Amino acid sequence: MSIGHTLLGLLESGPRHGYDLKRAFDEKFGHDRPLAYGQVYSTMSRLLKNGLVEVDGIEPGGGPERKRYAITEAGVTDVARWLGTPEKPEPYLQSTLYTKVVLALLTGRGAAELLDTQRSEHLRLMRILTDRKRRGDLADQLICDHALFHLEADLRWLELTAARLDALAKEVVK
Secondary structure (H helix, E strand, C coil): CCHHHHHHHHHCCCCEEHHHHHHHHHHHCCCCCCCCHHHHHHHHHHHHHCCCEEEEEEECCCCCCEEEEEECHHHHHHHHHHHHCCCCCCCCCCCHHHHHHHHHHHCCCCHHHHHHHHHHHHHHHHHHHHHHHHHCCHHHHHHHHHHHHHHHHHHHHHHHHHHCHHHHHHHHCC
């Protein structure tokens, strides 16, 4: 995810302080990975330097002065371009899980047990996400569906690999 573009998009509704941007980001996108304040301010500094935001006002506070940021026309154009650009699909042609299976076979360890353990972990996470989806709002349901579909694809791969494990062992141990 592009943090900069996301913060720019959040600014399109109106000027905000860094604290407000962090809160909006975490509420909409950061359920599992909240944004650090330092990341907000370093990103805003870069966006300011690149002319994509401007300081709309400075207010004194109990600590450092609070800057209010506003998106510039260049920022709006940049967000529109980013939104219109499709994301590159990630084919997962080299995954850690595949590497572990092959190394288990090469070293005489139990690749079948590795696959079983991984299957259990996937199912555990799927139960958690399904429960979260049931209790969540529409946005949470959609993000959980995205994760669940990926986990389902992984489970299909685990089953296929388990079925082909003997043939794979013959190929990699040559």
